[in-house]
Amino acid sequence: MQLRDAIFTRRDTRHFTSAAIPDDVIANALAAAHAAPSVGLSQPWRFVLVKSVEVKQQIKALFDDANQKALRQLQENERAEKYGNLKLEGILEAPLGMFVFCEQPPEDEFILGTITQRDTLTWSVACAIQNFWLSLTEAGFSMGWVSIIDMTRLSEIIDVPANFHPLGYFCIGQPADDYQGIPMLERDQWAEPKAGPWVKWV
Numbered sequence: 709m710q711l712r713d714a715i716f717t718r719r720d721t722r723h724f725t726s727a728a729i730p731d732d733v734i735a736n737a738l739a740a741a742h743a744a745p746s747v748g749l750s751q752p753w754r755f756v757l758v759k760s761v762e763v764k765q766q767i768k769a770l771f772d773d774a775n776q777k778a779l780r781q782l783q784e785n786e787r788a789e790k791y792g793n794l795k796l797e798g799i800l801e802a803p804l805g806m807f808v809f810c811e812q813p814p815e816d817e818f819i820l821g822t823i824t825q826r827d828t829l830t831w832s833v834a835c836a837i838q839n840f841w842l843s844l845t846e847a848g849f850s851m852g853w854v855s856i857i858d859m860t861r862l863s864e865i866i867d868v869p870a871n872f873h874p875l876g877y878f879c880i881g882q883p884a885d886d887y888q889g890i891p892m893l894e895r896d897q898w899a900e901p902k903a904g905p906w907v908k909w910v
């Protein structure tokens with residue numbers, strides 16, 4: 709697959725088959741993530757892979773709590789019913805799950821490039837996540853980003869150092885639906901994508 713095809717066919721996936729993910733698919737995706745650009749060559753990405761059904765169930769419970777909160781926020785809104793019908797995760801179905809963290813270095817550690825924008829560390833991890841996603845896509849697999857989780861409650865589930873800041877939880881596996889080649893939120897008429905990027909030349 710050409711890079712361009714991977715970029716344009718990559719989808720956020722919430723529907724998975726039960727097919728196992730070959731070890732080399734994950735190894736290649738992790739290698740691609742590790743080749744991402746990072747501020748000051750800090751490479752602050754940290755990955756926790758989740759196979760345990762029990763841990764997945766705990767994550768799903770956190771998702772359900774947060775999703776109920778989102779629904780309550782929409783309560784009086786005509787979109788509440790539509791929101792309730794969207795499938796926004798595949799936590800229990802996906803054969804593999806993954807938390808991705810940004811390890812925050814000590815405040816007094818000098819990291820080239822972070823002096824004015826500390827968030828550059830987090831953005832570096834987002835670059836790694838995209839590489840991981842494209843690598844999965846190239847191999848015929850995919851993942852879905854789950855941000856509807858109260859990450860302050862993560863310590864109830866897994867033990868990671870306090871300076872590991874979570875970017876999200878990811879459901880990984882073989883897609884069971886290609887959403888007709890467009891974002892699922894577009895297919896399900898939740899959101900309309902913009903025709904192109906906002907660009908200004910000066």
Ligand SMILES: Cc1cc2nc3c(=O)[nH]c(=O)nc-3n(C[C@H](O)[C@H](O)[C@H](O)COP(=O)(O)O)c2cc1C
Nearest residue numbers: 718719720795796797853854855856890891892893
């Ligand atoms: C930071 C981030 C958080 C996201 N969180 C969720 C989520 O919690 N649940 C979900 O269903 N999709 C989530 N998505 C996926 C987006 O909805 C999706 O990328 C967008 O609709 C475009 O679809 P596509 O990725 O298939 O092109 C998230 C995406 C990003 C980049």
